[in-house]
Amino acid sequence: MTQITQKNIKLASHAGFCYGVKRAVETTKRLKCESPEKNIYVLGELIHNSQVIKELEDLGILTVESLPENTQQSSSICIIRSHGASGATFEEIKNKGYELTDLTCPDVKKAQNKAIELVRSGCFLIILGEPQHPEVAAIEANARQAAFSSDEVFVANNIEALQRIEDIIKKQEKIGVVVQTTQRLEYLKEVLNWLLPISRELRIVNTICASTSLRMNEAKVLAEESDLMIVVGSKKSANTTH
Amino acid sequence: MTQITQKNIKLASHAGFCYGVKRAVETTKRLKCESPEKNIYVLGELIHNSQVIKELEDLGILTVESLPENTQQSSSICIIRSHGASGATFEEIKNKGYELTDLTCPDVKKAQNKAIELVRSGCFLIILGEPQHPEVAAIEANARQAAFSSDEVFVANNIEALQRIEDIIKKQEKIGVVVQTTQRLEYLKEVLNWLLPISRELRIVNTICASTSLRMNEAKVLAEESDLMIVVGSKKSANTTH
Numbered sequence: 001m002t003q004i005t006q007k008n009i010k011l012a013s014h015a016g017f018c019y020g021v022k023r024a025v026e027t028t029k030r031l032k033c034e035s036p037e038k039n040i041y042v043l044g045e046l047i048h049n050s051q052v053i054k055e056l057e058d059l060g061i062l063t064v065e066s067l068p069e070n071t072q073q074s075s076s077i078c079i080i081r082s083h084g085a086s087g088a089t090f091e092e093i094k095n096k097g098y099e100l101t102d103l104t105c106p107d108v109k110k111a112q113n114k115a116i117e118l119v120r121s122g123c124f125l126i127i128l129g130e131p132q133h134p135e136v137a138a139i140e141a142n143a144r145q146a147a148f149s150s151d152e153v154f155v156a157n158n159i160e161a162l163q164r165i166e167d168i169i170k171k172q173e174k175i176g177v178v179v180q181t182t183q184r185l186e187y188l189k190e191v192l193n194w195l196l197p198i199s200r201e202l203r204i205v206n207t208i209c210a211s212t213s214l215r216m217n218e219a220k221v222l223a224e225e226s227d228l229m230i231v232v233g234s235k236k237s238a239n240t241t242h
Numbered sequence: 243m244t245q246i247t248q249k250n251i252k253l254a255s256h257a258g259f260c261y262g263v264k265r266a267v268e269t270t271k272r273l274k275c276e277s278p279e280k281n282i283y284v285l286g287e288l289i290h291n292s293q294v295i296k297e298l299e300d301l302g303i304l305t306v307e308s309l310p311e312n313t314q315q316s317s318s319i320c321i322i323r324s325h326g327a328s329g330a331t332f333e334e335i336k337n338k339g340y341e342l343t344d345l346t347c348p349d350v351k352k353a354q355n356k357a358i359e360l361v362r363s364g365c366f367l368i369i370l371g372e373p374q375h376p377e378v379a380a381i382e383a384n385a386r387q388a389a390f391s392s393d394e395v396f397v398a399n400n401i402e403a404l405q406r407i408e409d410i411i412k413k414q415e416k417i418g419v420v421v422q423t424t425q426r427l428e429y430l431k432e433v434l435n436w437l438l439p440i441s442r443e444l445r446i447v448n449t450i451c452a453s454t455s456l457r458m459n460e461a462k463v464l465a466e467e468s469d470l471m472i473v474v475g476s477k478k479s480a481n482t483t484h
Contacts, residue, residue, distance in 0.1 A: 114443075185438065185439055188438065189435055189438055192434055193431055193434075196427065196431055196434065196446070196448060197448075197455075200447065200448060201356075201445070201446070202444070202447075202448070203443070203444070203445045203446075204438070204443070204445075204446070205442070205444075206438060206439075206441065206443070206444070
């Protein structure tokens with residue numbers, strides 16, 4: 001005979017979409033609703049969530065990996081997702097004759113703008129994040145476009161990557177640091193403690209988004225209190241995996 | 243019968259004056275040697291070392307706490323020591339008709355200039371050091387003169403002092419940090435780890451001087467290796483007490 005025990009299930013109070021993603025999904029749906037005659041393309045998955053992508057497809061909103069030539073009679077819209085995009089991508093969209101709707105998350109936009117500001121003020125820029133992640137790729141592309149030389153921008157997803165360029169770092173007069181919005185604060189702290197004794201001037205913009213911080217802290221507390229924790233999210237999402 | 247054991251005495255390889263102090267002492271002596279007819283005043287102890295002060299007195303170089311009216315027929319020189327001085331002090335020296343010789347240590351001058359640069363770029367400035375120490379007082383005075391408001395400059399000699407103004411710090415868009423040249427790197431690290439989660443943008447200029455870092459690291463190693471360690475220096479000196 002199996003014994004029946006009571007189970008408590010706790011839901012994180014900040015579970016669900018963050019405001020940047022919510023804004024992107026709602027705006028995309030509204031655009032289709034307001035202009036059903038227009039073709040709407042999203043460049044890359046709007047969010048890393050296959051159910052949402054399916055829902056958008058059902059509404060006739062297409063997710064594409066690269067933007068097709070615009071051969072349609074009616075006007076077409078191309079959406080930049082919350083992760084942002086490079087200047088070259090913005091150019092391509094306009095050159096192909098698409099209307100552009102930029103749904104880059106305001107927090108990601110801030111990270112991009114701060115990265116540009118730092119390289120323009122003469123900093124060697126370190127972006128802390130996953131080099132392959134579209135948000136990081138867009139921050140990097142924007143920073144490289146603003147920099148005098150591509151040697152001034154470096155992406156690191158762990159301290160070892162930075163240790164390999166220690167000699168280059170030591171030569172810099174000013175070092176700027178921005179962070180992928182979904183990184184862990186502990187990683188930023190670890191990097192700073194390492195950078196501090198070997199650098200003259202450090203400019204750190206803590207671009208980790210408030211939503212992410214809240215969720216990570218809550219996840220930690222829940223994990224400590226619980227016997228089993230289930231994180232619901234795509235394996236492609238930085239929010240799920242960190 | 244007492245047993246005779248062999249004792250090893252190790253001398254720190256970086257013991258002795260740092261270059262800023264050496265430069266101040268040598269220049270002061272040279273000035274008197276070149277112009278024996280001139281009265282030479284040093285505003286505050288040139289360095290925290292009573293033997294050197296005595297030696298200067300014997301040469302006729304006077305240490306004064308405040309600058310007397312210049313009633314001498316022959317010209318008089320006033321020396322700014324390696325700790326630096328406020329803009330008001332520089333003014334006073336000129337107004338009283340003294341020739342001015344500025345022997346502020348170049349590393350201290352850098353800390354002053356960086357403090358000015360940070361407040362001018364809109365930072366709330368935190369100076370990490372002893373509020374009563376003349377070097378810190380001079381950095382603070384220079385920064386306050388450059389700031390729009392005196393509320394933008396804060397001196398902290400421990401993390402508790404910063405915790406008391408946590409609400410003010412949280413409101414700041416940009417925070418600048420400079421450090422008294424003789425502070426410990428561990429203190430700077432501790433402050434940054436505390437500041438990081440509660441601030442948006444941090445500009446840290448590591449103004450701890452290389453000489454100080456070397457000596458502190460060497461002192462640590464020697465202390466670990468030795469049964470007894472003797473630090474020779476004035477109790478007034480930050481170098482001796484840290």
